Amino acid sequence: MLLEVRNLSVKIKKSGKEIVKNISFNMKENTCLGILGESGSGKSTLLKILSGFMENYDGKYFLLGKEVVKDVSESFIRDNVSYVSQNEVLFDFSIEDNIRIGKSDISNDEIGRILKKVNMHKEVEELCNGIKTVIGEEGTALSGGQIQRICIARALAKDTCVFLFDEITSSLDKKNERKIMEELKKMKNKTILMSTHSREILPYASKIIILKEGKIEVKGSFDELYKIEDYFKEEYTK
Numbered sequence: 001m002l003l004e005v006r007n008l009s010v011k012i013k014k015s016g017k018e019i020v021k022n023i024s025f026n027m028k029e030n031t032c033l034g035i036l037g038e039s040g041s042g043k044s045t046l047l048k049i050l051s052g053f054m055e056n057y058d059g060k061y062f063l064l065g066k067e068v069v070k071d072v073s074e075s076f077i078r079d080n081v082s083y084v085s086q087n088e089v090l091f092d093f094s095i096e097d098n099i100r101i102g103k104s105d106i107s108n109d110e111i112g113r114i115l116k117k118v119n120m121h122k123e124v125e126e127l128c129n130g131i132k133t134v135i136g137e138e139g140t141a142l143s144g145g146q147i148q149r150i151c152i153a154r155a156l157a158k159d160t161c162v163f164l165f166d167e168i169t170s171s172l173d174k175k176n177e178r179k180i181m182e183e184l185k186k187m188k189n190k191t192i193l194m195s196t197h198s199r200e201i202l203p204y205a206s207k208i209i210i211l212k213e214g215k216i217e218v219k220g221s222f223d224e225l226y227k228i229e230d231y232f233k234e235e236y237t238k
Contacts (some may be wrong), residue, residue, distance in 0.1 A: 001062070002191050003027045003162060004048070008059035010045055010214075018043050020057070023215040027191050029161070032184070034205030034222075035195040041211040042225035045087070047164045050193065051083035063162070082155040086167035090147055092136035095124060098150060099131075102157035114156050117183040119176050144171035152180060165194040169201060177201060231234040 004026040011018050020042045027033055035043050047052045049061060052074060062082060083100070090098045093119040099111050111131060115121040123146060124135060127133040135142060142150070148171045155163060155182040163184075181204045194201070202208060202222050208220040218225065 001026045002029050002064060002075065003193075004060075004062040005050070006060040006062075008046070008049065008057060008061065008126075010042075010049070010054070010057045020049070022059075023211075023214075023216055024059075025209065025216070029191055032192040032194070032204060034202050034208040035193060035211065036197075036202070036208060037195075037211035042214040043211055045214075046211075047083065047085075047166050047193065047195060048163075050075035051081055051164050053083070057128075080160050081162045081164060082158045082160045083164040084151050084155045084166065084168050086170060088148070088151040089148050090135050090142075090150060093133065093146050094129075094132045094134050095150060096131040098135065099154050100159050102154040103159065106157050108144040108149070111153075114130070114153045115163050117156060117180070118153045119179040120146065120149045120153065145173065148172060149176065149180070161190060163190060163192045165192065167195055167197065169196065171197055174200065205218070 006024050008020055008023040009018055010020040019040075023042075023046065025033070034044065037043050045054070046238065049057050055069055063077070065070065066072045066076070068077065091101070096108065096111055099114065100106055108131065112121060115124055115131075124131055125134070148168060152165075152168055155165075169180065172180070177198065177200060181201050184190075185204055194205070196202070205222060207219065208222060208225055210225070211217065211218050218228070
């Protein structure tokens, strides 16, 4: 199994309140898990644990057969997991240098191919200095959707076996959302976990879990859950 969590729980130290409660699931290569739930249901906390950013949890987390925290180093997680948070930022570097943070030796041709995957290539070409345009220079500030797409491009450049995406389409229009999800679906030998409020991207997931108050309330394929009307009401997709 490529990724597995067993009885994962997280408590807030001061209050003792559990924000993730006894979550268990596993994933193979070439699968995509959609994580749905209201704000505060534990989606972002779960992804932070899997990214290695949180170590204070109960239960077990295995990556490529090794127990995270106990058996592996931080570099092992960095080499195998790409994480894009919903508050991801770019640095005041050029676009190409921001993407190279993911992989320093990537070629300009490959950067171009990745920008096409996130439907950003034409917009970059129209900038005064193309991929060499510095993000923070006067007059070259990017929109929220453009920043989000470059952050996704940075993760794709890293080319790890696991991708963790936390609300990565929240600033995107439907056209760019579909384009990126179609490109993610084409990737081979990858495992993807994505939290979302967007019902449009759920059909791209192999499996879906719905969290409520930190627990898995229901899980199944899109087709299975689509038949259960209550789980696709507006409260889950805001």
